[in-house]
Structures are given as C-alpha cells and as structure tokens.
Amino acid sequence: MLKQYKDAIEKSNIISKTDVNGIITFVNEEFCNISGYTKSELIGQNHNIVRHPDVSKEKFSLLWDTIKNKNIYKSTVKNRAKDGSTFYVNTTIIPILDENENIEEYVAIRYDVTKEVLLREELLKKEAEYEELNRSLEKRVQEQTRELKELNQTLEERVRDEIVKNEEKQRVMFWQSRHASLGQMLANIAHQWRQPLTELSLAMFNIKKAAQNDRVEDVTKFYDESKGIIKNMSQTIDDFTNFFSPDKERHYFNISESIQEAIGLLESIVNDEMITIKRSFEDIEVLGITNELTQVMINLINNSKDAFIHNSILLREITITTKREKGFALIEVGDNAGGISKENIEKIFEPYFTTKHKSRGTGLGLFMSKMICEQGLGGTLDVKSKKNTTTFSIKIPLDEHEK
Numbered sequence: 531m532l533k534q535y536k537d538a539i540e541k542s543n544i545i546s547k548t549d550v551n552g553i554i555t556f557v558n559e560e561f562c563n564i565s566g567y568t569k570s571e572l573i574g575q576n577h578n579i580v581r582h583p584d585v586s587k588e589k590f591s592l593l594w595d596t597i598k599n600k601n602i603y604k605s606t607v608k609n610r611a612k613d614g615s616t617f618y619v620n621t622t623i624i625p626i627l628d629e630n631e632n633i634e635e636y637v638a639i640r641y642d643v644t645k646e647v648l649l650r651e652e653l654l655k656k657e658a659e660y661e662e663l664n665r666s667l668e669k670r671v672q673e674q675t676r677e678l679k680e681l682n683q684t685l686e687e688r689v690r691d692e693i694v695k696n697e698e699k700q701r702v703m704f705w706q707s708r709h710a711s712l713g714q715m716l717a718n719i720a721h722q723w724r725q726p727l728t729e730l731s732l733a734m735f736n737i738k739k740a741a742q743n744d745r746v747e748d749v750t751k752f753y754d755e756s757k758g759i760i761k762n763m764s765q766t767i768d769d770f771t772n773f774f775s776p777d778k779e780r781h782y783f784n785i786s787e788s789i790q791e792a793i794g795l796l797e798s799i800v801n802d803e804m805i806t807i808k809r810s811f812e813d814i815e816v817l818g819i820t821n822e823l824t825q826v827m828i829n830l831i832n833n834s835k836d837a838f839i840h841n842s843i844l845l846r847e848i849t850i851t852t853k854r855e856k857g858f859a860l861i862e863v864g865d866n867a868g869g870i871s872k873e874n875i876e877k878i879f880e881p882y883f884t885t886k887h888k889s890r891g892t893g894l895g896l897f898m899s900k901m902i903c904e905q906g907l908g909g910t911l912d913v914k915s916k917k918n919t920t921t922f923s924i925k926i927p928l929d930e931h932e933k
Contacts, residue, residue, distance in 0.1 A: 785814050869916065
C-alpha cells in the first residue's frame, strides 16, 4: 500500500530530490515534462538548472536558510524550462532527517500553477489599463466640460456684441434659444450614456467571471468590448462639442451631411421613441454655416417627436427629402404627428409662442430656426399642414454651379 501512495504522489505532482548541497538525485516524469529536460540531463546537476534569472538572490537565500534550519519551505516559484520558457509551481521543500536528526536530503513537491499566475498577471495588467482609461476619460470629461463652459461664455459675448449693433431684441431671443438648445444637448449626452454605462458594467462583471473560471480568451474579448464602449462614450462628447463650436465662418457644405449630423445627435431619443426617419437626399452644396442648419433640423425633429408623444401617435414617421428646385436647395421635413390647427399655424414662428407644456418648450425654437434660414442661409422656412400631417419647407439659394 505504501508503494501505491508513492505512485499516486509521483503521478499527480512534480517531484525532485537533492542532496544537502542541492545536487539533483531524483526527478519524476512530471518534473521532466514541465522542465523539458530528460532525467539523464537533470541527475547530478545543481537544482538551480531550472532557476529563473528573475528570481532575486534574497529569495534564494531565504529558501536555503529555511531548509537548512530543518524547516519546511513553501512558496510559488518562477522557473525556466530548457527551451527558455517560464513556468510557475507551488513548491513545498521538506528536509529529510536521518536517525541522528541530521539532514540527509531534500524532497521538493510541486504542482503547476503557470496558467493561474499568467491569468492573474493578465488581469492585473487589464486592471491597470482600466484605471488608466478611467483617468483618461475623467480628464476628457473635465476638459470637454471646461470647453462647453468656454463655448457658453463665447455665446454670451456674441449676444452682447449683437445688442450693440442695434439688434437687441432678436439677439436676446437667439441667446435664450441657444442656451435652451445647449441644455437639451447636455440632456442628450446623459441619455446617450445610460445604455453604454450599463453595458460597461456588464462587461466588467463578465471579465471578473471569466477570470474566476480561467477563460483567458473571454477576458480579452470583454476587455476589448469595454474599450470600444469607452471610446464611443468619448466620441459622443466630441460630437456634441463640435456641434456647439463658435466658428461662424461661412463656407460651402453639403446639406445632406448637416442633416445626417442632426439625426445622429438625436439617434438615441429617436430610437427610444420608436420613430422611423425616411430619407431621400441629393448631393447639394450651399453657402452658410453647417452647424446652424443642423440646429434647425434638430428643432424640427424634436418638434415632431414632442407632437408624436402629445398626440399619442403609435405609427411614427418623419420623412426628410432634399432636392434642387428652380435655383434653390429644397429641404422638406414631414411627419404624421397629427397636424397643426389653423389658429396655431399662423403663430408658430412668433417668439415665445408654443403649444407645449412650459417644461418642454420655450417657444423660441421655430423662431430661431426661421431667423437662421433667413439671415444665416439667405433662404426661407415655411410650413403646411393637412390631414394630420405637417411639412416644413426650407429653401436655400444655390450658386450658379449648383443650379
């Protein structure tokens, strides 16, 4: 029976014996398998043949001090195989004493923990990268928040300049509307971040579970997924910051790209409210400020969204088309949100007029949109409503090469 115990230990563990000077006198097959050496290459060699150069002299001295004092040494040891690869073993070294209590030899019993150590190291590396990503994201948010405040201050300065130019009333209303839009955009950021934050939390939980179950591939998969979520969250901040850029230089821009930007900024809310946006675009360039047309489109889409909710419309569709028409770029935005009553349709472009609850509107969105179309783009903004549908039409004059 003693032989059976001996065989069981040798087959399930990595075993070696050395004399009092550390010269190997015995190794089992498991030791040969993990080290890559044959028995003939090991017997008679100093046991430091598998010692890894990364192991400090202090740790090696502690080992010998312990066993020479007839104590058992236990530790996780980093070794190097014959082919130069690294393996880790949980090691127990036991001094064997003769009948006079003198050390006769040392027996080392080990088991392979390479996979667990490498997984732990990988997890620590990922955690460090996570911390760096979190610090980077926090810094990014702080920087973008500062930029938004600066942009807000820039808007206020622009308002004051316009008041000096004898346009006090309209510019004050523009200032109020712009600030309302800024608040709306910040709310959109919060809205767009809710789902990614939930996904990020789930990914981190999955990383933890994968690590606990030694699934290295899953750890990497969920880690890459988390980096993608964080990158998208950072991109969301960039998108909204670019939208509020104070650049007022007029240039040629593609109206379809400006419209697509507006749809992209509202994508999360549009999807949550189950609104279908049908598009039919021609490539048309106009002279103006792309951010201002984007602002107009955001106002129109938001108005449709609010009307869908207010009128309890189940099948919600917005149709946006662009085309050339008699020297103009024509943009039409239509919805099936219930239409506008005759008594209201003549007032909707007046400042402070709104049919919404005061918590949902200021009455400046359509007024500002009309002002942008007329003064910023040199065009017009009109509306028609019939049979529960509403269509806003924007006309922007084209240069000769675009007609």
